Amino acid sequence: MENVRTRGGTVVTNPFDDESGRFVALVNDEGQYSLWPAHIEVPGGWRADGPEGSRQECLDVIERAWTDMRPAGLVRASGADAG
Template identity: 60%
Template sequence: MTNPFEDPDGRYLALINAEGQYSLWPAFVAVPDGWGVAHPEDSRDACLAHIDRHWTDMRPRSLAEAMEEHAPESR
């Protein structure tokens, strides 16, 4: 059996968590607690493309917000 995360012919979901982090997820596996569906069941390539388009900042949301809160003001 191949790795279900690497099956080019498999069906996948793009998931997102509260920190704005994404995950490619096999459609036949239940969505884990703390994650929601950001892109419905689709091909692996389509889900990866969705993740590439939307996950532009790899920092967890809480870290990005804390960094912005403590950033010096632009003058």
């Protein structure tokens, strides 16, 4: 969490919930997505999927791209079972 100073004192906010923040949509090798604050280093195993944008712009990217919530390994295994 990061501290944000307000006129009334210090308020602790979660950067993931900052409606006015800048974000990126991340994706991992399993095709799972995450909304990530742009000012925080991307964790290992994840990569940006699209440009930096507003919270809503990045959520829209995730909604369009992440149509199957199952990890890619499970999707592949399910396809192998069917064939």
